Amino acid sequence: MELNATYTSLVAVGDSFTEGMSDLLADGTYRGWADVLASRLAARSPGFRYANLAVRGKLIGQIVDEQVGPAAAMDADVITLVGGLNDTLRPKCDMGMVRGRLEEAVERLAPSCKHLVLMRSPGRDGPVMERFRPRMEELFSLVGDLADRHGALVVDLYGAPSLGDPRMWDVDRLHLTAEGHRRVAEAVWQTLGLPAEHDWQSPVPATPPPRWATRRADDLRFARQHLAPWIGRRLTGRSSGDGRTGAQFSAETGKAFWITPEDASDPGPVTGWRRTDESGS
Numbered sequence: 001m002e003l004n005a006t007y008t009s010l011v012a013v014g015d016s017f018t019e020g021m022s023d024l025l026a027d028g029t030y031r032g033w034a035d036v037l038a039s040r041l042a043a044r045s046p047g048f049r050y051a052n053l054a055v056r057g058k059l060i061g062q063i064v065d066e067q068v069g070p071a072a073a074m075d076a077d078v079i080t081l082v083g084g085l086n087d088t089l090r091p092k093c094d095m096g097m098v099r100g101r102l103e104e105a106v107e108r109l110a111p112s113c114k115h116l117v118l119m120r121s122p123g124r125d126g127p128v129m130e131r132f133r134p135r136m137e138e139l140f141s142l143v144g145d146l147a148d149r150h151g152a153l154v155v156d157l158y159g160a161p162s163l164g165d166p167r168m169w170d171v172d173r174l175h176l177t178a179e180g181h182r183r184v185a186e187a188v189w190q191t192l193g194l195p196a197e198h199d200w201q202s203p204v205p206a207t208p209p210p211r212w213a214t215r216r217a218d219d220l221r222f223a224r225q226h227l228a229p230w231i232g233r234r235l236t237g238r239s240s241g242d243g244r245t246g247a248q249f250s251a252e253t254g255k256a257f258w259i260t261p262e263d264a265s266d267p268g269p270v271t272g273w274r275r276t277d278e279s280g281s
Contacts, residue, residue, distance in 0.1 A: 003193045007041050007077045009049040010034070011256070013067045013109070014082040017121060018054035019247075021175040033176075033184035034080060039270040040189060042261050049258040049276065053246035060084040060101045068105045070249060070256040072112035078192065079113040081105055085121050088135035095135060099142050110150040117188060118143050119155045122163035122176070155191045157184060165204045171221065255279045
């Protein structure tokens with residue numbers, strides 16, 4: 001990996017983790033780690049282009065069928081691929097299928113870009129993490145094997161104490177807060193060989209633990225607002241991503257498209273993006 005390199009384009013592929021939930025903006029959209037990373041890369045490279053194709057709730061088969069082809073057609077400097085975790089959280093999971101589809105994705109994406117970035121995702125410490133840990137670790141072992149075979153980079157967030165801290169996770173207990181996304185962006189940034197701007201692994205400052213009554217109220221709110229709807233979708237075969245496409249994907253044309261900073265002459269932080277006329281072939 002070239003240190004302090006310049007990257008001119010980024011495509012993000014995956015599920016809700018890459019879409020940006022639960023880093024909610026005032027206008028109702030999400031800004032996750034991939035968006036933060038894109039803004040930082042754009043400040044270093046005039047004419048930088050970005051496309052986030054990730055959609056919440058997607059399983060690895062859907063990611064491969066719907067996102068990998070359009071992403072490969074973009075001829076990007078960097079493609080990030082994070083997927084398969086939603087499969088491991090299902091009551092029934094065919095890990096052989098997950099391995100096969102993830103391998104297919106890597107085989108198609110690695111030759112199409114200069115740098116393919118894979119990830120061992122973080123998990124919130126707690127009983128859910130412990131229940132699904134064996135599947136997750138099987139998935140993450142495959143990520144390492146695929147990276148070695150195809151020359152991909154791996155961002156290893158799994159087991160990082162700073163991201164396992166429950167305070168880094170939103171009330172739904174499945175998605176990171178804005179601070180969590182900021183730390184993931186920094187971890188990817190450093191993996192790309194860019195100079196560290198902060199220590200993403202630094203522990204969260206200690207705070208007094210919440211009272212028992214507060215914890216129970218949080219548990220009840222979580223069960224009512226998030227757990228029950230999640231179970232309902234599993235029982236009925238629905239997904240939170242049904243009918244959705246990636247932020248930079250046109251259902252009409254079946255192609256992804258680029259966005260670029262609105263003010264290409266401003267070397268500072270990106271204040272807005274605009275769509276370009278370019279798209280995947």
